[in-house]
Amino acid sequence: MSLTAKKALIIELDKKRADVKSFSDFNKYIGGVGLGLKLFQTYFDEEPIVFSIGPLNGFFPFASKTSVVLDNAGVIEDLYLGGTLSTRIKFAGVDAIVLLGKAPQKLILNIRNTDVTFEEEDTNANLLGLPGKRSVLKRANDEIILDDYFTTQEDFLEKKFTRKNISGMVVTGTETYKPADFGRYQEIYYRVLSQAKLITVNKSVDPSCSNCPMGCEKSRVGELGGNVLLHSLVTCSFTEKIYSDIGIVFSCLNVLGYDYTHEDIENLPKLIEEILQKTT
Amino acid sequence: MTKTLEVKFPNRCVGCELCVFEVQRQLDKVGLEGSFIRIFRAKNPKTKNIEFSIETDPHIGDLDVEKIKGICPNGVFGVGAKKE
Numbered sequence A: 001m002s003l004t005a006k007k008a009l010i011i012e013l014d015k016k017r018a019d020v021k022s023f024s025d026f027n028k029y030i031g032g033v034g035l036g037l038k039l040f041q042t043y044f045d046e047e048p049i050v051f052s053i054g055p056l057n058g059f060f061p062f063a064s065k066t067s068v069v070l071d072n073a074g075v076i077e078d079l080y081l082g083g084t085l086s087t088r089i090k091f092a093g094v095d096a097i098v099l100l101g102k103a104p105q106k107l108i109l110n111i112r113n114t115d116v117t118f119e120e121e122d123t124n125a126n127l128l129g130l131p132g133k134r135s136v137l138k139r140a141n142d143e144i145i146l147d148d149y150f151t152t153q154e155d156f157l158e159k160k161f162t163r164k165n166i167s168g169m170v171v172t173g174t175e176t177y178k179p180a181d182f183g184r185y186q187e188i189y190y191r192v193l194s195q196a197k198l199i200t201v202n203k204s205v206d207p208s209c210s211n212c213p214m215g216c217e218k219s220r221v222g223e224l225g226g227n228v229l230l231h232s233l234v235t236c237s238f239t240e241k242i243y244s245d246i247g248i249v250f251s252c253l254n255v256l257g258y259d260y261t262h263e264d265i266e267n268l269p270k271l272i273e274e275i276l277q278k279t280t
Numbered sequence B: 001m002t003k004t005l006e007v008k009f010p011n012r013c014v015g016c017e018l019c020v021f022e023v024q025r026q027l028d029k030v031g032l033e034g035s036f037i038r039i040f041r042a043k044n045p046k047t048k049n050i051e052f053s054i055e056t057d058p059h060i061g062d063l064d065v066e067k068i069k070g071i072c073p074n075g076v077f078g079v080g081a082k083k084e
Helices: A024-029 A032-042 A085-092 A156-163 A182-193 A228-233 A237-243 A246-256 A262-279 B018-026 B058-062 B065-071
Strands: A006-012 A017-023 A049-052 A066-072 A075-081 A096-100 A107-112 A115-120 A134-140 A143-146 A166-172 B003-007 B037-043 B050-056 B077-081
Touching: A006 A024, A017 A024, A024 A032, A024 A262, A032 A049, A032 A066, A032 A075, A032 A096, A032 A228, A032 A262, A049 A085, A049 A156, A066 A085, A066 A156, A075 A156, A085 A134, A085 A166, A096 A166, A143 A156, A182 A246, A182 B018, A228 A237, A228 A262, A237 A246, A246 A262, B003 B050, B003 B058, B003 B065, B018 B037, B018 B065, B058 B065, B065 B077
Parallel strands: A006 A096, A107 A166
Antiparallel strands: A006 A017, A049 A066, A049 A096, A066 A075, A107 A115, A134 A143, A134 A166, B003 B077, B037 B050
């Protein structure tokens, strides 16, 4: 995990090639939709799909979503997927996975940390990756389903996967981290977890997102658009009362070693607006 | 008496993985690799529901099992005596 640059796994589908790239000047986009839009702009000519996470994913409760930025018939859309994908991308050691171009044949992407293999379409995606440490995103009937349960509100991702000849994507993450002040990290973790009562969705017994105890019925279809800060971290809108508290956000970021300032947070909406104006 | 963690109500698991991350914190790390608990998910072909299964490593008893039990939002675990 880099604190001074954003790392993206760039997958060129047409060449069946993957590289990790480090973007030292993208830190100000924080992560999630901010980083996703910047990467989308950077690779605009190659029709990117950008899966991106934020600095809190994997480390703190309720930061459980993955941002997906893509073009849908000339409109830039930001979708948010639940499930286990955000933690697997974090533990793969990258901040984003960017899919460029179009595969020559239908295939399944098998990503293990930063290694990528391109599997035949008829491969059983559920047999790829490491059980317990993977997320499986695959086509089921007309939908793209994550972990056999989670999906998106619209069919933008399905259409894009079809267009790019992607039948599935499996992400396995095996990296581990240790924040420098581990005691303080744990203290903040439990403090955030104790605020579950502030979440504006009812606890239930549906499949839950990784690192979120709610098991809520809303998680299945994810989200579309919304609060820029929450979606850069990347949390869901139901946690707004927790993660719109700048004190909490800074405590989380600082204990992980990030040196974001209040100005960085305040400038984020403007940066995103600039990207949207230049890209559309 | 040494305590150990028992999976008492696996049907209550929602796959949040809070227990996995609690184990890792007790091992001084954040991540999934090397955890003494692993959560597996599978779709029941009959009901079409997602079902979770939980595997614990015998070394789980070396950790604070009460804390692991306590972090589960749905009371999946119990604490029992470890057989010597």
